[in-house]
Amino acid sequence: xRLRLLLILLSAASIFAGDGHYLNSRLTHAQRRIxxxxxxxxxxxxxxxxxxxxEGLWNENDRFEDELTAVVGKELSIRSARVSAxxxxxxxxxxxxxxxxxxRIYDGIEAQIVRSPGRIKKGRYTLGDQVATYGPxxxxxxxxxxxxxxxxxxxxxxxxxxxxxxxxxxxxxxxAFSEFTCDSHSWPKSxxxxxSHIRESLAELAMFL
Amino acid sequence: MQPTRxxxxxxxxxxxxxxxxxxxQCQILEHQFERRALIYRDTDLDKHxxxxxxxxxxxxxxxxxxxxxxxxxxxxxxxxxxxxxxxxLSTGLLSLLESxxxxxxxxxxxxxxxxxxxxxxxxxxxxxxxxxxxVRTLAxxxxxxxxxxxGLGLTLAVEATLSxxxxxxxxxxxxxxxxxEEREADEAAIALLAHAxxxxxxxxxxxxxMSELLDPEPVSTFYxxxxxxxxxxxxxxxxxxxxxxxxxxxxxAAQGAIRENIPLNIDSRHFRTAVASAARLVAARPxxxxxxxxxxxxxxxxxxRSTNPPAEERSDAGERAAIKRLMKHTVEEENKSLTLTTAxxxxxxxxxxxxxxxxxxxxxxQPLLAEPHRGLGALFGSQGRIAxxxxxxxxxxxxxxxxxxxxxxxxxxxxLDGSSAPR
Numbered sequence: 001x002r003l004r005l006l007l008i009l010l011s012a013a014s015i016f017a018g019d020g021h022y023l024n025s026r027l028t029h030a031q032r033r034i035x036x037x038x039x040x041x042x043x044x045x046x047x048x049x050x051x052x053x054x055e056g057l058w059n060e061n062d063r064f065e066d067e068l069t070a071v072v073g074k075e076l077s078i079r080s081a082r083v084s085a086x087x088x089x090x091x092x093x094x095x096x097x098x099x100x101x102x103x104r105i106y107d108g109i110e111a112q113i114v115r116s117p118g119r120i121k122k123g124r125y126t127l128g129d130q131v132a133t134y135g136p137x138x139x140x141x142x143x144x145x146x147x148x149x150x151x152x153x154x155x156x157x158x159x160x161x162x163x164x165x166x167x168x169x170x171x172x173x174x175x176a177f178s179e180f181t182c183d184s185h186s187w188p189k190s191x192x193x194x195x196s197h198i199r200e201s202l203a204e205l206a207m208f209l
Numbered sequence: 210m211q212p213t214r215x216x217x218x219x220x221x222x223x224x225x226x227x228x229x230x231x232x233x234q235c236q237i238l239e240h241q242f243e244r245r246a247l248i249y250r251d252t253d254l255d256k257h258x259x260x261x262x263x264x265x266x267x268x269x270x271x272x273x274x275x276x277x278x279x280x281x282x283x284x285x286x287x288x289x290x291x292x293x294x295x296x297x298l299s300t301g302l303l304s305l306l307e308s309x310x311x312x313x314x315x316x317x318x319x320x321x322x323x324x325x326x327x328x329x330x331x332x333x334x335x336x337x338x339x340x341x342x343x344v345r346t347l348a349x350x351x352x353x354x355x356x357x358x359x360g361l362g363l364t365l366a367v368e369a370t371l372s373x374x375x376x377x378x379x380x381x382x383x384x385x386x387x388x389x390e391e392r393e394a395d396e397a398a399i400a401l402l403a404h405a406x407x408x409x410x411x412x413x414x415x416x417x418x419m420s421e422l423l424d425p426e427p428v429s430t431f432y433x434x435x436x437x438x439x440x441x442x443x444x445x446x447x448x449x450x451x452x453x454x455x456x457x458x459x460x461x462a463a464q465g466a467i468r469e470n471i472p473l474n475i476d477s478r479h480f481r482t483a484v485a486s487a488a489r490l491v492a493a494r495p496x497x498x499x500x501x502x503x504x505x506x507x508x509x510x511x512x513x514r515s516t517n518p519p520a521e522e523r524s525d526a527g528e529r530a531a532i533k534r535l536m537k538h539t540v541e542e543e544n545k546s547l548t549l550t551t552a553x554x555x556x557x558x559x560x561x562x563x564x565x566x567x568x569x570x571x572x573x574x575q576p577l578l579a580e581p582h583r584g585l586g587a588l589f590g591s592q593g594r595i596a597x598x599x600x601x602x603x604x605x606x607x608x609x610x611x612x613x614x615x616x617x618x619x620x621x622x623x624x625l626d627g628s629s630a631p632r
Binding site for chain 2: 043055056058059061062088094096097098099100101103104105108109111112115116124125126129130132133134135138170171
């Protein structure tokens with residue numbers, strides 16, 4: 001009996017570790033609906049951890065990033081929002097450079113968001129209005145940043161931790177942040193395995209879509 | 210266990226399977242940098258770096274080495290080499306260096322890592338260490354299973370941490386090797402520099418420059434660890450003469466990278482470094498209106514900060530505290546708290562005055578240049594001079610009707626109606 005209880009507690013801890021949803025009060029108080037969303041190309045790191053250390057799975061990572069971007073776009077478009085996920089290889093040189101710039105600004109802010117996500121509620125985090133200079137985002141009111149780390153371990157299931165951040169495409173204010181964790185053998189084969197986890201992590205946001 | 214040796218398809222001598230795998234991963238890493246638009250392309254700079262490196266390259270190199278020199282769009286002062294012969298220099302590093310001899314000293318150091326095969330050595334050590342760790346972990350699991358229930362909890366706990374230490378290979382090459390490898394690379398670099406007719410003392414000078422960064426930097430690399438850099442300077446046989454040896458050919462080649470790095474510094478909150486880089490551009494090209502406008506922008510965003518770090522930030526403890534503050538507060542919060550102090554308010558007034566003068570000077574020198582008007586618009590907006598801000602933004606839109614910033618400026622104009630100031 002005690003063994004069962006211990007297993008339940010351990011599995012519950014792994015399900016909820018790192019998961020969380022944070023909404024900006026500007027979004028919740030205004031009861032505003034998000035009608036147009038641009039999903040930026042996901043940036044992930046997938047690594048294999050074995051008896052002789054870790055190894056980056058860079059080839060698999062490229063494919064996984066593209067799939068994850070598409071899956072996030074698909075999950076967001078289930079609601080009524082107009083969603084677009086621009087494939088990286090279709091961007092021109094200037095847009096690629098602007099994209100690299102806003103992804104870099106986001107990475108700087110994300111380090112703070114992960115430390116204190118609760119401050120999103122008060123609208124403390126902003127990427128600045130530089131986000132408005134990214135051409136493909138000009139007809140969207142919200143952009144989504146997707147980040148994740150995948151770990152494939154020798155003796156257990158693979159673990160993927162993903163983060164989705166919704167940002168106002170006009171002034172760069174962070175509107176929502178969501179973190180999810182997926183323990184599964186199958187996610188490295190296809191990002192589609194993450195669909196249910198992404199859907200769950202977007203559940204609170206769904207009423208604004 | 211010793212890995213079996215295999216011949217590389219391209220004819221590399223006796224490489225083990227893990228070593229071949231490391232070479233393959235290096236190629237993919239390059240692809241990742243390309244994919245994320247991190248490679249900075251500048252034909253003149255690329256040619257110049259190749260020319261400086263020529264006298265430093267060995268006559269014979271392993272067949273898997275193909276020497277290439279790439280510049281990364283990265284404000285972090287860093288340089289690293291991959292075992293396949295690709296050497297990366299960051300725009301942050303190029304902005305800091307003063308001469309071809311200093312550039313040669315960095316290249317010589319990285320070339321040595323490649324020719325000595327340091328990456329393979331570190332990989333071997335890492336795999337050995339991790340294997341020992343894993344065997345130890347397995348032993349704990351085995352003993353835990355004998356203990357029953359208590360052992361199960363322990364087993365799950367240790368299994369969760371199995372071999373999760375360190376960056377995935379080959380990301381560790383980006384943050385430097387061990388002290389021993391770095392010291393040996395310095396010694397070999399000095400010999401290479403002397404042989405190539407370069408000034409060996411410039412290695413020491415460039416390391417000293419790297420140890421005097423103006424802004425706190427949370428990401429630690431071999432080139433940003435002040436304590437280690439100071440130790441390395443002390444270890445070198447050729448001390449720095451302390452002379453600034455700015456040379457024209459280096460500056461001519463690197464100025465594009467320096468210009469590119471200024472907005473990267475600003476985005477990374479390296480405001481003091483941005484001011485110093487832009488001031489360097491202006492000093493070298495006093496008639497360059499764009500550089501003057503960039504200096505104005507750097508001063509505007511420097512806001513309530515001094516151009517040099519305060520005395521308390523120069524100690525190791527002070528730097529750590531500054532990094533902690535940087536990680537905790539957003540730039541808006543930091544600006545607000547600094548502006549509440551008397552010194553911060555004085556710096557703000559002085560820096561904004563400087564920015565306004567520089568923007569005006571750039572606009573007068575080149576009336577068709579749009580950037581100074583954008584800067585003036587933002588500055589006046591922050592100062593509450595709404596009508597002037599609107600006028601400057603409109604001038605910007607007139608002069609640059611197709612600029613990528615068009616939407617941003619229109620948003621700012623609408624925001625000015627509600628009197629909210631842009632960043």
